[in-house]
Amino acid sequence: MKALVVGAGVAGPLTAMALQRAGIEAVVVERHGPPDPKRGSWFSLSPNGLDALQAVGVLDIAKGLGSPTPRNVLVGATGRELGTLPLGSPLADGTPALTIKRPELTAALVDESIRRGIDFRWNAALENVERLEEEVHATLADGTTLTADLLIGADGVHSPTRRIIDPAAPPSxxxxxxxxxxxxxxxxxxxxxxxxxxxxxxxxxxxxxxxxxxxxxxxxxxxxxxxxxxxxxxxxxxxxxxxxxxxxxxxxxxxxxxxxxxxxxxxxxxxxxxxxxxLGHVPTWHRDRMIIIGDAAHAPAPSSGQGASMAAEDAVVLAQCLRDLPDVDSAFSAYESLRRARVEKVVKTGARSSSTKSPGAFQQLMLRAIFTYAVTPKNTAWMYDHRLHWDERQAAISS
Ligand SMILES: Cc1cc2nc3c(=O)[nH]c(=O)nc-3n(C[C@H](O)[C@H](O)[C@H](O)COP(=O)(O)OP(=O)(O)OC[C@H]3O[C@@H](n4cnc5c(N)ncnc54)[C@H](O)[C@@H]3O)c2cc1C
Missing domain, CATH: 3.30.9.30 (D-Amino Acid Oxidase; Chain A, domain 2)
Structure with missing residues (x-):
């Protein structure tokens, strides 16, 4: 089986490597050139995302680039500490949440994918997809056509694949x-x-x-x-x-x-x-032999610190479903049933933390209460302490 992966951000190279581990060949098309590790800002990968990287065998790459950040300390405008937000339990080897320069991580994941033999096509923007029987034919902006058994849109929050799958899909x-x-x-x-x-x-x-x-x-x-x-x-x-x-x-x-x-x-x-x-609820994630993952399907606000981690989890779970289920349709359905509730809850959590950033005295009082009683390790464990097991077999959803 051959997959065409659209986008070489965080989800793209991880998906290609996870598919390869599942015995599926992948080609990645990216509308830009190879990532420049110097250009761009920093982000955090929390233990749940690092665990997904571990499932693909690239945790050491993140550890080599990252700086430990196991907690956020929240402070009011006058200097009063409002609370500490622990970012989950460390992995079994002791790795806590890491802060990483985003383009350095992306470039390193691409380098590792290429080292593993994955084919990347640069300056190759997906424009359209036609489905012919059991195949997808993807047309790129330069007129080239690529054929594969399935297409995975890992093309970010403004995803063209989302609109190809469902022209009525919501925008970000x-x-x-x-x-x-x-x-x-x-x-x-x-x-x-x-x-x-x-x-x-x-x-x-x-x-x-x-x-x-x-x-x-x-x-x-x-x-x-x-x-x-x-x-x-x-x-x-x-x-x-x-x-x-x-x-x-x-x-x-x-x-x-x-x-x-x-x-x-x-x-x-x-x-x-x-x-x-x-990007919250996107009603249609897959149609025919096309599916969207990562920010293309569900983008939490950066305040959640979870977008890249969710993209990494998606990559692993989709590869497991394609490995374990007999056909693409049932794999996509199983994937959606495993992922939708979790990622939409994360997007809601991110939206709440973005709204708390609007200033005000009442807000500071509220925040102290929130960080004391609501944002506790116990209450956030569902997000940060989620773990995937590569060898766990995924089953078809019962209708
Ligand atoms: C300022 C900021 C801070 C953030 N902080 C955090 C954080 O602390 N922690 C965290 O986990 N997340 C954070 N995020 C979110 C995180 O960066 C994203 O969730 C993550 O990058 C999503 O990965 P992705 O691969 O789905 O999409 P992207 O990384 O956006 O990659 C999509 C790729 O698809 C390519 N593409 C688009 N259209 C086409 C096309 N037509 N053909 C071919 N290729 C195409 C794009 O060029 C891009 O390379 C932050 C985001 C921002 C903007």
């Missing part, structure tokens, strides 16, 4: 936050006391913006700023310089507790004016 939703990220080389020297603690993200619910920073083992500091505001238009993004963005961000965090102004002033912007989207 702007969640009301813009996102900025950067790194301050040697920034640890600027920090003192609780701000200098390693192995955590320290996040401040400021008066006008939400700021988080993490001290890397080499003394550099990575940070992000979320601003509750209308979406930024492409032309505004194009004409605004990094210096202007940084001046604006410094003004937004001015007066809040913590090192945000110094870190932003001394830092290099890696992500500027990104409009944050999520």
């Amino acid at each position: 939703r702007y969640v009301g936050l813009t996102n900025f990220g950067g790194i301050t080389p040697g920034g640890a020297a600027l920090l003192q006391g609780p701000d200098a603690v390693t192995e955590q993200w320290r996040m401040v619910f400021g008066r006008r913006a939400f700021f988080g920073h993490h001290v890397l083992p080499n003394g550099d500091v990575v940070w992000f700023v979320n601003v509750p505001e209308p979406a930024i238009a492409p032309e505004v993004r194009a004409r605004t310089t990094d210096t202007e963005w940084k001046q604006r961000l410094v003004a937004l965090v001015d007066g809040d507790t913590g090192p945000a102004p110094q870190l932003i002033e001394g830092g290099v912007l890696e992500l500027a004016g990104d409009n944050t989207h999520d």
